Every structure is written in structure tokens, then in C-alpha cells.
Amino acid sequence: MKNAAFVVFKKELTRFFSDKRLLFTTVILPGLIIFLMYTVMGEAMNTSFNTDDSTFDIAVVNMPDILENSFESERYNITDINTDDINSIRDKISNKDYQLCIVFPEDFNESLLTYTTIEKDRTVPNVEIYYNSSDIQSSNAYSEAVSILSSVEETVSNVFDVNRLDSPDNENIYDVASDEEASGLLFAMILPMILMVMMYSSCVSFSVESIAGEKERGTIASLLITPTPRNQIIIGKVLALSVMALLSGISSFLGTILSMPMLMGNMEDAVGGISAEYYVFSDYLWLILIILTTIILFVTLISILSTFAKTVKEASSLVMPLMIVVMLVSFGSMYGTEAKSELYWYAIPVYNAVQSMVGIFSFNASPVNIGVTILVNLLLSSVGLLVLTKMFNNENIMFGK
Amino acid sequence: MKEILKVESISKTFKLSSKQQKVEKSNSKTKTAVDNLSFSAYEGEIFGLLGPNGAGKTTTLRMLATLIKPDSGDAFIDGSSIVKNPDEVRGKIGFLTSELKLEDFFTPDFLFDFFSDLHKVPDEVRIQRKEELFSKFGIDKFSQVKVANLSTGMKQKVSLAVSIVHDPNIIIFDEPTNGLDVITAKVVTDFLEELKQRGKTVIVSTHIFSLIEKICDRVGIIIDGKMIVCDDLKTITSEKNLEDVFFDIYRERKGDEI
Ligand SMILES: Nc1ncnc2c1ncn2[C@@H]1O[C@H](COP(=O)(O)OP(=O)(O)O)[C@@H](O)[C@H]1O
Numbered sequence: 001m002k003n004a005a006f007v008v009f010k011k012e013l014t015r016f017f018s019d020k021r022l023l024f025t026t027v028i029l030p031g032l033i034i035f036l037m038y039t040v041m042g043e044a045m046n047t048s049f050n051t052d053d054s055t056f057d058i059a060v061v062n063m064p065d066i067l068e069n070s071f072e073s074e075r076y077n078i079t080d081i082n083t084d085d086i087n088s089i090r091d092k093i094s095n096k097d098y099q100l101c102i103v104f105p106e107d108f109n110e111s112l113l114t115y116t117t118i119e120k121d122r123t124v125p126n127v128e129i130y131y132n133s134s135d136i137q138s139s140n141a142y143s144e145a146v147s148i149l150s151s152v153e154e155t156v157s158n159v160f161d162v163n164r165l166d167s168p169d170n171e172n173i174y175d176v177a178s179d180e181e182a183s184g185l186l187f188a189m190i191l192p193m194i195l196m197v198m199m200y201s202s203c204v205s206f207s208v209e210s211i212a213g214e215k216e217r218g219t220i221a222s223l224l225i226t227p228t229p230r231n232q233i234i235i236g237k238v239l240a241l242s243v244m245a246l247l248s249g250i251s252s253f254l255g256t257i258l259s260m261p262m263l264m265g266n267m268e269d270a271v272g273g274i275s276a277e278y279y280v281f282s283d284y285l286w287l288i289l290i291i292l293t294t295i296i297l298f299v300t301l302i303s304i305l306s307t308f309a310k311t312v313k314e315a316s317s318l319v320m321p322l323m324i325v326v327m328l329v330s331f332g333s334m335y336g337t338e339a340k341s342e343l344y345w346y347a348i349p350v351y352n353a354v355q356s357m358v359g360i361f362s363f364n365a366s367p368v369n370i371g372v373t374i375l376v377n378l379l380l381s382s383v384g385l386l387v388l389t390k391m392f393n394n395e396n397i398m399f400g401k
Numbered sequence: 402m403k404e405i406l407k408v409e410s411i412s413k414t415f416k417l418s419s420k421q422q423k424v425e426k427s428n429s430k431t432k433t434a435v436d437n438l439s440f441s442a443y444e445g446e447i448f449g450l451l452g453p454n455g456a457g458k459t460t461t462l463r464m465l466a467t468l469i470k471p472d473s474g475d476a477f478i479d480g481s482s483i484v485k486n487p488d489e490v491r492g493k494i495g496f497l498t499s500e501l502k503l504e505d506f507f508t509p510d511f512l513f514d515f516f517s518d519l520h521k522v523p524d525e526v527r528i529q530r531k532e533e534l535f536s537k538f539g540i541d542k543f544s545q546v547k548v549a550n551l552s553t554g555m556k557q558k559v560s561l562a563v564s565i566v567h568d569p570n571i572i573i574f575d576e577p578t579n580g581l582d583v584i585t586a587k588v589v590t591d592f593l594e595e596l597k598q599r600g601k602t603v604i605v606s607t608h609i610f611s612l613i614e615k616i617c618d619r620v621g622i623i624i625d626g627k628m629i630v631c632d633d634l635k636t637i638t639s640e641k642n643l644e645d646v647f648f649d650i651y652r653e654r655k656g657d658e659i
């Protein structure tokens with residue numbers, strides 16, 4: 001004999017998998033959109049910060065001998081000009097034809113040579129640099145020129161260095177954070193929040209449609225006049241909806257985690273190589289279990305709210321407050337990136353999932369805490385299923401006008 | 402003759418929301434839709450509930466089909482109580498009313514299989530029954546067309562086929578010809594008579610005199626939720642035709658407010 005819950009489960013999934021458009025918009029699209037969005041964002045940020053291959057036209061008045069070497073690069077087109085030409089160059093900078101105009105005082109060479117640290121109160125020579133902050137090229141040239149000049153100034157008056165990079169490839173040996181830890185910190189900050197919100201909204205879209213939608217269209221009554229026990233109908237539905245939401249959630253998750261390295265590419269120097277490759281199998285297993293049980297809980301809660309509603313529209317507004325709670329709790333994880341260690345935190349639904357995920361992403365997964373989270377989720381879902389069964393047996397809720 | 406359906410003074414009162422009060426043009430916060438109703442139906446007959454709109458026919462049938470529970474009283478379908486053993490009752494009846502819809506997305510073929518599985522019909526039986534019913538109603542040509550794309554008449558025929566996937570002995574049918582074109586209506590009434598030939602018991606509700614006169618063996622006239630007369634059609638119409646009998650009764654109960 002075919003199990004009734006399985007028959008309902010199969011029907012829901014048949015509906016889902018044979019509707020190509022639904023499948024595309026709920027499973028393929030979310031991951032794809034996230035992936036493309038983050039990749040394009042990362043790409044855009046990279047190009048706007050990346051100046052390596054651009055050349056700058058720079059006009060210089062009174063180029064001092066000791067600086068000629070510093071500006072000797074294929075990327076700098078240096079033109080020597082007179083004080084009289086400054087105005088016309090300034091116009092060109094504002095038209096973005098020129099990037100910079102550097103004006104050294106006439107006696108710059110001498111003042112550097114005669115400089116001593118003892119003469120504290122004499123006025124030091126001023127180098128003027130004209131640039132155009134509304135032009136990215138000019139701004140970049142400006143910051144490069146400033147850093148060249150500052151380093152020259154430092155060598156003239158050097159008293160001490162901080163974190164001098166001596167190695168040939170300028171590798172930062174002072175930041176002791178490994179790439180692994182940097183990835184962990186970043187993922188722990190961002191992913192739990194994104195995942196929770198994604199999960200909730202995909203649970204909403206499936207459950208509201210399947211429960212309130214069937215009520216509104218009158219198809220649920222056709223199910224209710226069959227001898228199928230109510231709890232079997234509910235279990236079949238909740239499990240099928242959870243599978244759909246899980247697929248949609250996995251899609252968003254893959255999109256996020258695969259595009260993260262590209263989004264963070266430009267911050268390479270600051271945080272090192274971001275990658276999901278540092279997580280091991282058990283991390284992913286825990287993660288899937290947390291996600292699955294949280295999804296089951298979400299689907300159950302949303303189904304309860306949807307059963308109270310008479311229409312999809314009404315259900316959509318009933319589930320909004322819960323969405324806000326989920327968002328607030330999840331956003332909390334962006335601060336305090338340490339996962340809570342005390343067990344009692346893990347008895348609080350939603351919060352426990354966020355904390356467990358923070359733990360997993362920051363390489364501090366605690367099996368006990370995660371186990372409690374999973375148990376609490378399943379326990380609450382079972383209570384929810386009992387409530388749903390009671391509701392399905394209540395004619396005022398199911399057929400009330 | 403076996404008394405296969407026995408209704409024992411069932412009542413149903415609905416609470417009215419303020420919106421419903423306006424629709425019903427009533428100041429009362431409640432509406433008694435069915436009031437102490439009793440009747441019986443015998444195996445192998447077609448029993449008709451006749452009454453004007455709002456008389457309580459649909460509410461009565463919904464209670465018999467266990468969608469809603471009576472406030473008081475009980476009914477027994479082939480021995481099973483609609484109050485105490487609703488799951489048992491659901492397995493014994495086929496119920497059809499406009500409230501029950503089929504999911505637009507699926508095909509008649511899929512839905513027939515789905516409801517067969519829910520009724521735990523064995524696969525071989527299901528296949529044979531499906532072929533038989535689909536060819537009888539002309540559904541076979543449309544068996545792979547989504548319900549959304551079927552005509553109203555075809556939808557109704559699919560609903561009918563799906564409601565009897567488990568070959569129930571008692572078929573409860575609310576307003577069987579409502580909204581159907583004359584040809585589909587005839588297919589449906591012919592089928593109800595065929596069910597009777599096969600020994601099934603059919604309960605229908607309607608406000609159409611001719612339907613009762615055409616197919617029913619016995620009839621119960623309901624007004625304001627109360628059973629006024631319940632007897633053999635022949636006995637009731639021995640002197641006058643059904644329409645005249647009905648309006649005599651109606652005038653007697655309601656005065657001249659026709
Ligand atoms: N769910 C409900 N809530 C409130 N009133 C209802 C409900 N269902 C039916 N009624 C009222 O009960 C009365 C009987 O309705 P119904 O059984 O549908 O009559 P019929 O099928 O004979 O036309 C009507 O006045 C109707 O408005």
C-alpha cells in the first residue's frame with residue numbers, strides 16, 4: 001500500500017519539478033543572480049581600484065635632480081614646463097587631458113640638501129600638486145605622486161620605519177592572520193545573514209502558495225474529503241515544501257560562496273585569499289543539517305500562518321512579522337563574530353541556527369551546540385505539525401467564510 | 402430494503418460576521434442553516450433533497466461528507482458515524498460539490514491516479530476503472546490536458562470521475578446539473594441512473610423540480626433548514642405535480658412572501 005504522506009509528497013514535488021518556469025525561477029535563478037551580481041560587483045570594484053596598467057600625463061615645474069629617478073617609469077609621461085604654463089595645464093587637467101601638474105619651489109634641491117633635524121621652526125618648502133578629484137585617473141595619479149613624495153621625504157628625514165617591506169615581492173609578512181582565518185571571519189560575518197534571509201523567503205514563496213493558495217482555490221477541500229488522515233497530508237506537504245526550499249537555498253548558497261572570492265578579490269592585500277576551500281566535509285554536513293532543520297521549522301511556522309489565512313494575499317502579510325524577526329536576529333551575527341558558547345543560547349530557534357553557522361564558518365563548530373540546535377528545530381517542528389493537524393481538523397479555520 | 406443512510410436530527414448554526422449579516426440582511430449574529438433534520442435513504446435508490454436557495458441543502462450534504470460537523474445530532478452512513486468515525490465515512494462515499502476544485506496544473510490522468518492512491522485503490526483496479534470512466538465521459542482525449550485548459554463541462558466530468566475513483570457505494574452530489582450545458586447535464590443524470598442500476602445509493606440536492614421528477618425515487622423537501630415532507634416521489638405527486646405540491650407547502654410555511 002502506498003503511504004498517504006508519500007503520495008502527497010510526490011504530488012507536490014511532481015508539481016514543482018514538471019513546472020520548468022517555476023523550477024528555473026526558484027532554483028536556477030537565485031544562485032545565478034547572486035553569482036552574477038557579486039561577480040560583476042567584484043569586477044567593478046577591481047577595475048576602479050586597479051591602476052597598474054594606466055599611464056599618466058604629468059607636467060612638472062622645476063623638476064629636482066634627486067627626484068628624477070623616482071618618476072622614471074614607463075607609466076609617467078613627464079613634461080617639463082615653466083611657471084607661465086601652469087594655468088593652461090590646469091585647464092587641461094580639468095578637461096581630463098592631463099592628470100597632474102607638480103610645482104616644485106625653485107630652491108627645492110638646496111633646501112633638501114641643507115636640511116637638518118635641528119632647525120625645527122623654519123618654514124619648509126611646499127610642493128604644489130594640481131589634480132582633478134572628479135577624474136579617477138587624476139585621483140590615482142595624485143595618490144601615487146603623494147606617496148612617492150612622502151617616501152622621499154621619509155628618506156631625507158628618516159627617524160624610524162614601521163613594517164618595512166624588505167622582501168623583493170613586498171609580501172606582507174607582518175599580518176599573521178592566515179588566509180584560512182581571514183576567510184572564516186568574512187564568511188562568518190556575511191553568510192549566516194544572507195542564508196537565513198534567503199531560506200526564509202524561499203520557504204515563504206513555496207509554503208504560502210501551497211497552503212493558502214490551495215485554500216483560496218478550493219483544492220484543499222478535495223484532499224480533505226479523502227480518507228487520508230490530516231497529519232499525513234500535512235507531513236507530506238511540509239516535507240515536500242522543505243525539499244523545494246532546500247534546493248532553492250542550496251542554489252543561493254552556491255552562488256554566494258562561489259562568487260565570494262571574486263567579490264573580495266580587490267581586498268586581497270587586506271584580507272588575503274578568500275575561499276571556501278578551507279572548510280572540510282564535516283563543516284558542510286553540519287551546515288546542511290542546520291539548514292535543513294531550520295527550513296523544516298520555517299516551513300511549519302509559515303504553513304501555520306498560511307492555514308489561518310483565507311487568501312495568498314492575506315498569508316503574505318501574516319508572514320511578514322516573522323520575516324522581520326528573522327532578519328533582526330540574523331543581522332545581529334554581523335557584529336560579535338564569535339559564536340556564543342553557552343548551550344542555552346542554542347535553545348532559541350532562529351538564533352541557534354545563526355550562531356551555529358557563525359561557529360561553522362569561523363572554524364569553531366561545536367558538535368554539542370549544533371546537535372542541540374538540530375534537536376530544538378526538530379522538536380519545535382513536531383509541535384508545529386501537531387498544531388497544524390489540529391487546525392486542519394477545525395472547520396472554522398479550513399472553511400470559515 | 403436496507404437503510405444505508407440514516408440522518409438523526411442534525412443541526413448546524415453558523416456564526417455570522419458583520420459582513421455576512423449585511424449579505425443575509427439579518428441582525429442576528431447567527432444563522433441556523435440546518436434545523437433538527439432527519440431522514441433516511443435506502444440502498445439502491447436515488448434520494449433527492451429539494452429546496453430553494455439557502456434552504457440548507459449544501460450544508461446538510463457537507464455534514465454528511467464530513468467536511469463540517471453538526472452542532473448536534475448524528476448521521477450514519479453504512480453504519481459509520483459522521484461524528485465519531487469521519488475517516489471511515491470518507492472511504493465509503495463519493496462527494497461532489499462546486500466547493501471542491503481540482504488543481505489547474507495537473508492532467509485528468511494524473512489526478513485520477515493521485516486520488517486513487519489516496520483511496521488506496523490497487524493499481525490494476527485503478528487502470529481498468531480509469532479507462533472505463535474516461536471513455537464513458539469522453540475524458541480520454543483530454544487525459545493529458547491540464548485541467549486549466551479544459552472546458553467547464555469537461556472539468557465537471559473529470560471531477561465526477563475523480564470523486565468515484567474508489568467505486569463508493571454511496572454517492573452524494575450537490576446540484577449535479579448546475580452550470581452545465583444540456584448535453585453535459587444529460588450525461589451526468591444518465592450516469593446517476595446507471596449508478597442506481599448498479600445498486601449504488603445516490604443522494605442529490607437540487608432546486609430543479611424536473612430533475613427530481615426525472616431521476617429520484619424518494620424526495621425530501623427542505624425549507625429554512627427543516628425537513629417538511631419526506632416520502633416516495635410517487636406518493637407526493639399522486640394528486641398534483643411536484644411544483645404545485647412544493648408551492649402549496651411553501652405558501653403554508655412562509656405566508657405570501659413569495
Ligand atoms: N460557512 C457559512 N457561514 C455562514 N453562513 C453560512 C455558511 N454556509 C452556509 N451559510 C448559510 O446557511 C444557509 C444555508 O446555506 P446552504 O446550505 O448553502 O443552502 P442551499 O445549498 O440549500 O442553497 C444560507 O443562508 C447560507 O447563507
Ligand SMILES: [Mg+2]
Pocket residue numbers: 458459460575576
Ligand atoms: Mg447549495
